[in-house]
Amino acid sequence: MELTDWELVQKCQAGETSAFQELVSRYHQKVFMVILGLLRHREDALEVAQETFFRAYRKINSFQGGSSFYTWIYRIAVNISIDAQRRQKRNPLDFRESMDGVLDAQNEVARDPFADVQDRELRENLVKAINDLTPEHKAVIVLRTIDGLSYKDIGEILGCSEGTVMSRLHYARKKLQDKLSAFL
């Protein structure tokens, strides 16, 4: 039977590194998605995701199970991403090239050429529109979209109320809808 996250955390607190390895295998892709959504740069996102798990490992003994493991790990990921964003003022062209690489790789598997062009336009403009949002609005939309987290969980991760999550999501969606209306 598969162990729960909390059981794995307890094993890890008892010194079993393999339990932490299992937690990393469960969450590394989702954590990477959250960070990529915030940073937009693949290599930076990979680096921050690895740093997230490293810090989680170092602090695992302070995790008491008051919240779920995924809200805890997402909170660490969001905090490091925001710090990384402040420290690394990248040239916008770097982001553009990184995300172009991501979009190109995805379009290689598309089949219908017309749908391909439409999808590509939407994806490109969605990436730009997301980037125009403030970090707070970006974080709520990314967390909600990736994992379908509840407003309560998102509030716990970002340290704000459910009402704030609700209003930020409403504002962010309205902005995206307005900017992407020609491509939807």
Add this chain to the structure above:
Amino acid sequence: MTGCENIRESIGRWLDGELSPAESEAAREHVLACAGCAETRRQLEKIDTTLKSVLAAEAARVEFTPFWREVQSRVNRKRAWYADLLDWSRGLLAAPRVAWAVPTVIALLLGLFSLDSYWSGWRFGGSRNSFAAVDSIDAHGRSVALLRENETKTTVIWLYDDQEVEHETAEEASKSGPAF
């Protein structure tokens, strides 16, 4: 607000499953009957699925083994002492701790400053009867002097001509000879 405006305000919460069962049912019925709101729903769902697919496709390329190897190497790497100190100080300044520390420091300072109200022997920041400041500032050729007396909280401000400065300026001008 009209029915459509109401629904469009809450359509995101409906799609997120954050409305009550009764509100959800009302939203569902409205969207089924209203082409405009159905279009709003379609657009919001399209944004969600597109963003998810962009990020998921990229995440699928992240292989676990090299990822884990890098995490493991960080765990095994000996960290510099200042990195540990930085982590420790970050924890110390974390919001929940600062939340109680700030009012505590303010309360202590207020207590310290108001001690002389309760304890006549206590003096904080010097004698109460002394003049606190005598200062002069050049103000367009004139000087300003401030005197503040602490016990009665009286502040005297006056302007006066600085004769010495005027004399010095005149002497310098005569030494340097005629100006062109």
